[in-house]
Amino acid sequence: MAAETHSRRDDKVANLTIDFWQGGNSSAYTTSGWSGPEHIGCWTEGPAAHAELAGLRPGRPYHVTLHAGPYLAPPHVTAQRLGVRVNGYPCFNGTLEGPRKLEFDIPAGAIPPDGKASIELDCPDCVSPLGLGLSGDTRRLGFSVWSMALEPLAEPQSETAPISGPAMEGGTFRFRAAGVCPLCEANTAFVAERDDALAPEWHMIWFRDRLRCVNCASIPRERTLFWVVQKLFPNWRQLRMHESSPNHRGASLRFMRECQGYVASQYDPVLGFGRQHPSKDYRSEDLEAQTFADESFDLVITQDVFEHLLAPDKAIREIARTLAPGGAHIMTVPIVVESGPSRRRARRVGKKVELLAEAQYHGNPMSGEGSLVTVDWGYDIVEYLAAQSGLAVSMFCIDDVTRGMRGACNEVLVCRKKGAVPKL
Numbered sequence: 001m002a003a004e005t006h007s008r009r010d011d012k013v014a015n016l017t018i019d020f021w022q023g024g025n026s027s028a029y030t031t032s033g034w035s036g037p038e039h040i041g042c043w044t045e046g047p048a049a050h051a052e053l054a055g056l057r058p059g060r061p062y063h064v065t066l067h068a069g070p071y072l073a074p075p076h077v078t079a080q081r082l083g084v085r086v087n088g089y090p091c092f093n094g095t096l097e098g099p100r101k102l103e104f105d106i107p108a109g110a111i112p113p114d115g116k117a118s119i120e121l122d123c124p125d126c127v128s129p130l131g132l133g134l135s136g137d138t139r140r141l142g143f144s145v146w147s148m149a150l151e152p153l154a155e156p157q158s159e160t161a162p163i164s165g166p167a168m169e170g171g172t173f174r175f176r177a178a179g180v181c182p183l184c185e186a187n188t189a190f191v192a193e194r195d196d197a198l199a200p201e202w203h204m205i206w207f208r209d210r211l212r213c214v215n216c217a218s219i220p221r222e223r224t225l226f227w228v229v230q231k232l233f234p235n236w237r238q239l240r241m242h243e244s245s246p247n248h249r250g251a252s253l254r255f256m257r258e259c260q261g262y263v264a265s266q267y268d269p270v271l272g273f274g275r276q277h278p279s280k281d282y283r284s285e286d287l288e289a290q291t292f293a294d295e296s297f298d299l300v301i302t303q304d305v306f307e308h309l310l311a312p313d314k315a316i317r318e319i320a321r322t323l324a325p326g327g328a329h330i331m332t333v334p335i336v337v338e339s340g341p342s343r344r345r346a347r348r349v350g351k352k353v354e355l356l357a358e359a360q361y362h363g364n365p366m367s368g369e370g371s372l373v374t375v376d377w378g379y380d381i382v383e384y385l386a387a388q389s390g391l392a393v394s395m396f397c398i399d400d401v402t403r404g405m406r407g408a409c410n411e412v413l414v415c416r417k418k419g420a421v422p423k424l
């Protein structure tokens with residue numbers, strides 16, 4: 001990838017370099033999670049460090065060069081994990097055992113029309129020298145950052161190459177398909193890459209989280225959900241939309257930025273249900289017992305949420321209650337039981353959670369521990385949701401690689417509340 005991106009560098013747009021050394025320009029960009037600049041650079045302090053950039057070219061991809069080194073104290077700390085997100089798009093993830101020059105790209109779709117970029121360095125392994133008994137320094141140190149440079153890349157060219165692979169090419173097992181991305185609407189390519197070859201029966205599972213749009217970094221289920229919303233509710237920008245547990249990427253980012261009546265909610269019992277977070281862009285809601293008034297929304301979106309609910313029956317009834325007539329709940333949920341009925345993996349007994357199968361977790365933006373999988377859904381989810389809610393439930397199963405909609409568990413469910421019926 002590196003050789004390909006370097007050849008695309010665009011010299012007509014100014015570069016931006018942030019120097020974190022003492023006397024550098026970093027204080028104009030750093031906002032929270034940083035110790036002051038020192039002669040060797042600037043330490044990140046705590047689990048996340050933020051920087052705010054402005055004046056970037058909207059819709060333009062950027063190449064980033066970041067010089068950083070982890071705080072190390074062998075034998076206690078011999079490496080630290082680092083994640084970099086730009087406007088919520090994951091751009092880098094790795095483990096550093098010493099100072100390194102990191103290079104990665106910001107996808108074009110990450111820079112919105114206002115040209116602003118919020119850069120977040122996630123430092124989950126940060127640790128204080130005091131906590132290790134090494135000195136009186138109480139700062140929870142992650143990485144010493146020396147410099148970060150952003151170079152704009154040329155706008156992505158239309159892709160004309162047809163489908164290639166999956167096949168080994170120069171040490172990488174690669175699949176590539178040219179097409180149009182439903183999410184960023186670019187002529188683009190959908191690419192999946194890994195180090196070793198996979199047998200054909202695993203390709204669809206591999207694509208699920210890895211078949212990325214080279215322009216916006218979206219994955220298949222995000223594109224498919226967005227495509228279904230766009231087809232059924234082309235006026236979604238003007239509608240009242242509630243999205244439960246969005247992940248600051250993919251389809252959620254477009255809804256968040258473009259839908260006038262967009263409300264995001266997260267399960268945050270500490271904040272208190274029904275309350276807007278004072279600094280973050282969500283309201284705390286329990287999907288199974290919502291505080292929204294009846295018929296508040298035209299669209300409710302959930303992406304891979306229903307496999308984590310202890311009371312999916314209550315949740316779908318609550319969603320039905322909050323939908324206006326003619327509105328719909330549109331969701332992705334992994335259908336993992338290929339034949340046979342849905343199976344519960346965990347249930348609520350009193351105030352406790354009882355495991356009925358080995359505990360399985362998926363990533364959760366609100367918690368490092370991940371979310372427990374409570375139900376292995378089968379195709380009978382359609383009957384289940386309809387019976388519990390009275391909504392008319394249909395399932396979209398789309399396989400269209402020219403739009404990057406290919407992968408396992410790519411189904412989209414549409415649960416409609418009765419509204420106007422076409423007069424034919």
Ligand SMILES: [Zn+2]
Binds near residue numbers: 183184213214
């Ligand atoms: Zn895209």
